Amino acid sequence: GQNIDQPTEMTATEGAIVQINCTYQTSGFNGLFWYQQHAGEAPTFLSYNVLDGLEEKGRFSSFLSRSKGYSYLLLKELQMKDSASYLCAVLDSNYQLIWGAGTKLIIKP
């Protein structure tokens, strides 16, 4: 079966750095997405990785290792507004998005 695992909840301090991990087992792989979702709102796109390595975009970076079936989202200089759920999703061999359950990130002052 297809499976995506990410921690249910994480807590971090304002100004710090946090890494949210995602491991996946899917039928084929055509890329991995990270989305941010604030409570009661729709997800917004953060990043897309299809090749191994680190992609940096401002305070957010995303890393992919296809051989390990592993990705992480790194958030630097955390702000209170970063409190949200972070969803990992993999595009499988049928180009269907398989969603993780999301990681709720709580930022404390």
Place this chain on the structure above:
Amino acid sequence: GAVVSQHPSWVICKSGTSVKIECRSLDFQATTMFWYRQFPKQSLMLMATSNEGSKATYEQGVEKDKFLINHASLTLSTLTVTSAHPEDSSFYICSAREGGETYEQYFGPGTRLTVT
């Protein structure tokens, strides 16, 4: 960037009535649109995938006669919840994809449905 709108943003209806939710891609043509539902504190659950001009493909366990999906044009898809029941109360979100080599999904703001 690509913008997807959804209407209404929230709706309250009585049991037994039908509700239609519209999803529009405002600045691009969406060859594929997706409908999700999300219960509180849970992840997105894909309900169906629709391609313009063809019948929607429903996920296992989703009743196609209850959740009618129409993707009549490259910019509009509608979801009609027929004979709504309180257990249909949920957050419904649509997303759209341009097609070609682009696989990113652009999400609408969601519709909160409450059935009383």
